[in-house]
Amino acid sequence: MSGIVAGKLAFVTGAGSGIGRAVCQKLAKEGATVVAADLNAKRASETVALLEGSDHLSLAVDVVSPNSINEAFVSVLQHYPKPPTLVVNSAGITRDNYFLKLSETDYDQVLDVNLKGTFLVTQIAVKAMINAEVSNGGSVVNLASIVGKLGNLGQSNYCASKAGVEGFTRGACIDLAKFGVRINAVLPGFIRTQMTDIVPEHIKTILIAKTAAGRMGTPDEIAEVVAFLCSNKSSFVNGASIDVTGGFF
Template sequence: MGGGIVAGKIAFVTGAGSGIGRAVCQVLAREGAKVIAADQNGIAAQETQGLLSNVWINDHISVTVDVSMAESVNMAISDVIKHYSRPPSVVVNSAGITRDNFLLKMDEKWFQKVIDVNLKGTFLVVQTAVKAMIDAKISEGSIINIASIVGKTGNIGQCNYSASKAGVEAFTKTAAKEFGQFGIRCNAVVPGFIRSPMTDAVPEKVLQKIIPFIAVRRMGKPEEVAEVIAFLASDRSSYINGASIEVTGG
């Protein structure tokens, strides 16, 4: 027996070791997918894999990947194909980092590192996975890239992060136009302030200043983003392509 909105699909999730990425793995597994938890921190990825179990499937794996390195991404996707005899048809790019500082004090290395992981990493994973999908004649693929509301609004101290996430949205729209002919959709999810290890680094008094500007008067939970991603990964969203869906609490 099998059920769930992504039953039988193979899903490759980066940034799976914590936060939104971990919640995505849990929701996709609950909805019947075979999940590859991918993270630069291999131990955290294994921990996520250990949290994934459901009544239908016990076929989840974890892989270590540095999304900013083409060789590492190629190896990870090859490992997935070896394990399942086919590439993933769902790809979620959740790997992301921050290196915050005021623009005039921003170290060039930290600017580059954030672009390399958040934007170039998304490009490398999408390029590698989609090549494999097309080679395997997969015609119902879904890619979900995680952007950020600060990519639309900007944010003090985040010139690198906001630029990388604006780039992810524009990249997503282009990918959607190029891959539509192959039956592979590409969408972006745009979270607002979500409780995660990334926001845990923000002082509580700063967060308390942000909350009054959120219509629902609270921060979001990683699962609330993951539920939207599961819908986009499923065939229920079959005509949504090139979209950016905000999950911000207004």
Template structure:
């Protein structure tokens, strides 16, 4: 076993399902200790119960709340006595509707979780890392979406939030390079998760015809890319957006 991230502490948001859960499993398999955080603590606990190795932690988080992020990071430091040097921002929600019908609260909520949440987690963790002089070799991986690049009918809020995540990544990479912190975005296409399970079959078929591989992606396939970006194997990849779409056009 290569154990690509052995001895590292990984902090994953949205860890209770889908891509976030798959990321936790892959990082644990490769030797990391994992802090699985989710707004649904039960699902985070379920994730931890399936992980390889010991010493993992599940915590409840609302990434859009500054205080919640602070509390979770305090518990992390109390438990592990060191800050995480792998950070995966996978928490995300959708509130889909056509632009002309979209409720402004639904617009705001998606940006609060997907965009503000990513910003808060990065800001707070990197501040702790720099203060502790342990920032060198840190990798932050943000979950964007191919929708952030091309937009999508009924997803004006989601697409805008994910385009923003990509821009946060580029800015953070430019600002944090001198501290030895790398920041990258993964842009999944149509991945089979609870989030896509609710998409009507008709729409799925339209997407399937746009995918060269003619199938949905698996969360595990995205997780393997996240693992690569989290590990030292990708030591010169920084500020990048990497598509994982099965060849979507």
């Protein structure tokens, strides 16, 4: 199969919905074999049913649990001869509330899934690559958010987690370069997915007004950039944060 990631094995979290699902579809279209991982196993298997090509795998994974991620990698290595060299961290949650009403639980959960989950998956995946001596040419792509840079009403926990993902990406880039692994962050703007379906209409109107393109983005428009960062076409892009917002100010 031809394509910019032909012959590669990809591990995608948050693969059951939105951006993660679109990334799985794009990577498969570009020739990769995809492991679609999500907390929701049924949605992950529905994603695999949508993919071009064969031998894709769906797995139930909780990115806040090292045990769950390690078990997933055991399953992956039972299924494929080598571990994945492409990793996309798209699992994410929101627990929005005005700052003075934000509970410690909602703060911790968002930081755990969005930031710690990204760290745990990346570390376990890169260790597997290094152990199997396939790390050279590896690529990790983390879904951060433009609001980590700009802030957003009622999202101080989410903004902190996504700013953290950018910092994590820049720090890890320096450590991972010697193994031939690149790591970058994509910062989506306001994208039409299950995550944003729950945003009240009047807030949607405000967010679209802040977008120069005058509309929400689609998951496919994010997946295009993620696929580029996974591929060798971006071989000198490392530790970067790339806005994909339609111009969000």
